[in-house]
Amino acid sequence: MTDYREEIIDISEFQESDYNVLAREFNSHFPKTDAFMTLDKTTLHIMLNQLDIIKYREFLDALNIDPVLTDAAFDVVNRIGSYGLRGSKRHYAGYNAERKVSNRKAKEQDRGKHYYANDNEFSKTNNSLPAEYENRIICADSLGVLKKLPDNCIDIIFTSPPYNFGLEYDTHNDTASWNAYYEMLFGIFKECIRVLKYGGRFVVNVQPLYSDYIPAHHIISNFFIENKMIWKGEILWEKNNYNCKMCSYGSWKSPASPYLKYTWEFVEVYCKGDLKKAGKTADADITAEEFKSWVVAKWSIAPERHMKEFGHPAMFPENLVERVLKLFSFKNDVVLDPFNGAGTTTLVAKKTGRRYLGIDISQEYCDTAEKRIEDSYDPQPSIFDLE
Numbered sequence: 001m002t003d004y005r006e007e008i009i010d011i012s013e014f015q016e017s018d019y020n021v022l023a024r025e026f027n028s029h030f031p032k033t034d035a036f037m038t039l040d041k042t043t044l045h046i047m048l049n050q051l052d053i054i055k056y057r058e059f060l061d062a063l064n065i066d067p068v069l070t071d072a073a074f075d076v077v078n079r080i081g082s083y084g085l086r087g088s089k090r091h092y093a094g095y096n097a098e099r100k101v102s103n104r105k106a107k108e109q110d111r112g113k114h115y116y117a118n119d120n121e122f123s124k125t126n127n128s129l130p131a132e133y134e135n136r137i138i139c140a141d142s143l144g145v146l147k148k149l150p151d152n153c154i155d156i157i158f159t160s161p162p163y164n165f166g167l168e169y170d171t172h173n174d175t176a177s178w179n180a181y182y183e184m185l186f187g188i189f190k191e192c193i194r195v196l197k198y199g200g201r202f203v204v205n206v207q208p209l210y211s212d213y214i215p216a217h218h219i220i221s222n223f224f225i226e227n228k229m230i231w232k233g234e235i236l237w238e239k240n241n242y243n244c245k246m247c248s249y250g251s252w253k254s255p256a257s258p259y260l261k262y263t264w265e266f267v268e269v270y271c272k273g274d275l276k277k278a279g280k281t282a283d284a285d286i287t288a289e290e291f292k293s294w295v296v297a298k299w300s301i302a303p304e305r306h307m308k309e310f311g312h313p314a315m316f317p318e319n320l321v322e323r324v325l326k327l328f329s330f331k332n333d334v335v336l337d338p339f340n341g342a343g344t345t346t347l348v349a350k351k352t353g354r355r356y357l358g359i360d361i362s363q364e365y366c367d368t369a370e371k372r373i374e375d376s377y378d379p380q381p382s383i384f385d386l387e
């Protein structure tokens, strides 16, 4: 006999015709052994054995009924945090009996989720970004610009700070003492947290300085945790750049001091106040295929190949920014990059229908960032124009 888990929705506020369509279409679309819906006067019952959540979302989006009802029907299933996987289907029934950890929810409650961030004092009131900062590239020290912004006015920050590796930037000196470096970085990051909306995301690409044994990704994570940000996760950006081989492996063929080698960087994702970000379903622009692929937190993306052309030594590839923005923000959100360099974050924000603010200390990089945005308006001439 098939086992089901039951979820319910109060339908008293919805049109009868809408919930009738929802239940009828659901029952003819999905096999009864997977899931089915029933109705009584005030309640929609969703009986779940197993379900492909992406197909369920697509099914709901195709219905021509009140989107508040379809969103509620989706959320009640999607928020079930404990399920197994059978192929692309989540399986809900009898799953807890198979789990090694019994009374999982109660134990979670005893331990306390993200305990380090729960006593934060962040205001929940979000503000608008003042118009003079919207869709702007500003050449200045980020600290000064950020100090002029109101609290809680940015939806998402994506950045890669200078790493203090000794790279040849236009104006920035990339070899400070580590104390001076972190004082500069955390001064700017503190302002970033202040201007981030409640529920906003702070996404930082970090590469540790392996040769100096500086675990920058852990140091930066400690900073976020001390500042009451919730760790949402970590993406491993696999660059497959085997060119980064060191010519010596430490103590060759000896455990005395072998040198480890890496072909990846880290992308740390932190949230302010809440893991859930406010936004309209209609403004989510990630496709089902992208979502399925990108929630697997190892991203294989080649490094940017045009750095020479743009005259910047450490640029993001556009694809990395596209994934971060589509996975963690909605269209029309405000995107900030306080170390904007040649402007990859602001360019992709523009291309994906988001608003942006990019700040960099180098006029040359800011000019490049502006030009890349301008050029993105120009459609490539077609072969007919060239004739």
Ligand SMILES: C[S@@+](CC[C@H](N)C(=O)[O-])C[C@H]1O[C@@H](n2cnc3c(N)ncnc32)[C@H](O)[C@@H]1O
Binding pocket: 140, 141, 142, 143, 159, 160, 161, 162, 163, 169, 170, 171, 172, 312, 314, 315, 316, 317, 338, 339, 340, 341, 342, 343, 344, 345, 359, 360, 361, 362, 365
């Ligand atoms: C790793 S790069 C960012 C590159 C960028 N992600 C891109 O795709 O082009 C770091 C940038 O931080 C800038 N920078 C360093 N100190 C700064 C500061 N105090 N304020 C603003 N920008 C700064 C540097 O000029 C450099 O362009």
